[in-house]
Amino acid sequence: MDEIQLVRDAVSDANAFADLFRMHVTRVYRYHLIHIGNVKDAEELTAQTFMTALKELQSFHGSGSLTAWVLEIATQKRLQDSRGNRRELPTDAVLYYQSSALSTDKAALQRVEIETTSRALKQIAPDCAEAIILYFFSSLTSAEVSQVLKKNTATIEMLIGRGVEDLRTRTSLTTNGEKDQRTIDSTAEEDALVEQLANTASQITLDPLFISELEQALVVNHQPKTKWKLPLQLQQFASVAGWVALMAIGIFLLNWRVTPNSPSSQRATATSRTSLATEAAANATTATRIPKTAKPTVTRIPTLEYIVQPGDTCTYIADRHGVTIDQLITFNRLNSTCDIWVDQKLVIPIIATTTP
Numbered sequence: 001m002d003e004i005q006l007v008r009d010a011v012s013d014a015n016a017f018a019d020l021f022r023m024h025v026t027r028v029y030r031y032h033l034i035h036i037g038n039v040k041d042a043e044e045l046t047a048q049t050f051m052t053a054l055k056e057l058q059s060f061h062g063s064g065s066l067t068a069w070v071l072e073i074a075t076q077k078r079l080q081d082s083r084g085n086r087r088e089l090p091t092d093a094v095l096y097y098q099s100s101a102l103s104t105d106k107a108a109l110q111r112v113e114i115e116t117t118s119r120a121l122k123q124i125a126p127d128c129a130e131a132i133i134l135y136f137f138s139s140l141t142s143a144e145v146s147q148v149l150k151k152n153t154a155t156i157e158m159l160i161g162r163g164v165e166d167l168r169t170r171t172s173l174t175t176n177g178e179k180d181q182r183t184i185d186s187t188a189e190e191d192a193l194v195e196q197l198a199n200t201a202s203q204i205t206l207d208p209l210f211i212s213e214l215e216q217a218l219v220v221n222h223q224p225k226t227k228w229k230l231p232l233q234l235q236q237f238a239s240v241a242g243w244v245a246l247m248a249i250g251i252f253l254l255n256w257r258v259t260p261n262s263p264s265s266q267r268a269t270a271t272s273r274t275s276l277a278t279e280a281a282a283n284a285t286t287a288t289r290i291p292k293t294a295k296p297t298v299t300r301i302p303t304l305e306y307i308v309q310p311g312d313t314c315t316y317i318a319d320r321h322g323v324t325i326d327q328l329i330t331f332n333r334l335n336s337t338c339d340i341w342v343d344q345k346l347v348i349p350i351i352a353t354t355t356p
Contacts, residue, residue, distance in 0.1 A: 003062060003065075003066040004062040006019075006020060006066070007020075007057060007060050007062070007066065010057060011057055011058055014218075014219045014222035015219075017054065017218060017222055018215050018218065018219060020066075021050055021218055022211070022215070024067060024070045025046065025206065025211060025214070026205070026206055027067065027070070027137075027138040027139055027140075028046050028049050028050070028070060028071065028074045029042055029043070029046045029204070030204045031071065031075075031078075031133060031138045032045040032046055032049075032074065032077075032078060034117070034118055034121065034133050034137050034201075034204070036078075037114075037118050041081075043214075045074070045077050045078060045081060046074075046214070047214050047217070048077050049070070049073050049074045049077050050070075050218060051217075051218070051221065052073050052077065053073050054218055054221060054222060056073070064147045065140075065143070065144045065147060067140060067144055068140060068144040068145075068147040069147075071138055071140065071144070071148050072147070072148050075130075075148060110203050113200050114200055114203070114204070117197065120167050121133065121167070123166075123170055124163055124167060124170070125162070125163070125166070127149070127159050128159045128160070128162050128163030128166060129163060130149060131145055131149065131156055131159040131160050131163060132159075132160055132164070132197070134148055134149070135156075135160055136194075136197040136198055136201050137200075137201040137204070139201070142156050142160075145160075164190050164197075165190065167197075168190055168193050301349050301350070301351075302350045303331065303347045303349050303350060304347075304348050304350060305345055305346070305348070306321070306345070306346045306348050307343060307344070307345060307346075308340050308341060308342055308343060308344040308345075309342065310342050312342075313340075314328055314329075314334075314338035314340060317340075321348045322351060323348060323349055323351055325338055327349055327351070328346070328348070331347045331348075332346050332347055
């Protein structure tokens with residue numbers, strides 16, 4: 001089945017997602033177990049991986065392999081697991097589920113092989129170890145490993161080759177549990193190591209009870225959102241009506257301003273003219289009410305000229321001409337003591353006398 005169609009079915013159908021889960025669960029479990037070395041923690045991370053895949057399944061658009069996409073989620077879960085850096089390989093059997101179906105000696109041999117491989121992978125470069133685990137234990141192709149690690153295929157093949165070479169120097173090949181004393185060339189050793197890695201990966205199997213419980217949990221959490229859809233004719237009608245409504249709104253907005261020749265514009269012009277006329281009349285009324293300030297009228301007082309004679313005093317001159325001493329001082333700009341001298345010209349104001 002096409003992966004795109006499989007994903008579409010899995011999004012809307014819980015049973016289809018269960019099929020997808022059974023296709024990939026062993027790959028994910030082997031990935032976590034060989035990294036962690038603990039069955040319980042590997043099962044926990046496997047469950048987290050598929051719970052996340054269930055939530056994010058709609059984000060898969062077929063741009064790459066579905067298997068690689070699931071393993072990308074598994075790598076993210078492993079990196080987010082803060083306990084991973086503190087885990088040590090247990091001393092008891094890693095594959096205790098399988099040991100019941102095997103003889104004691106064979107189960108112990110499997111345990112030793114997996115523990116030895118896991119410890120050796122932790123001693124080589126992390127990129128090489130990750131490529132080997134994805135390629136041999138998760139059964140991905142080089143292209144799929146390239147998608148997970150975001151590296152090109154040539155780099156992935158180089159990392160796998162380098163990792164196998166490093167593992168060869170850190171592991172001892174066994175034949176029926178006994179060390180082979182024969183000297184063989186490195187190429188033969190690498191071929192034997194590759195075969196041993198594949199064999200070790202095939203020995204890692206899941207507990208059927210765990211698979212059943214996790215599958216039931218995924219089915220319970222699978223709640224696809226059903227969208228109510230209109231019939232095709234109604235959808236077409238709604239689309240046309242929507243466009244018509246948008247065009248009507250656009251025309252209304254374009255004609256929002258009042259045109260110059262419209263009745264509304266004429267009423268607005270008449271109203272503005274009336275307002276201007278009213279304002280002008282108010283200004284005119286205000287101007288009429290405020291009288292202009294008249295210029296002050298200067299009244300000149302007639303005077304006569306008097307020559308001071310010997311023996312004259314201010315009192316004498318003032319009494320003679322009917323003025324006061326202050327007026328005499330003011331008109332002639334004399335000092336306060338009214339000092340005068342002979343032959344001095346004085347200006348005498350002619351003050352009209354009113355008879356009561």
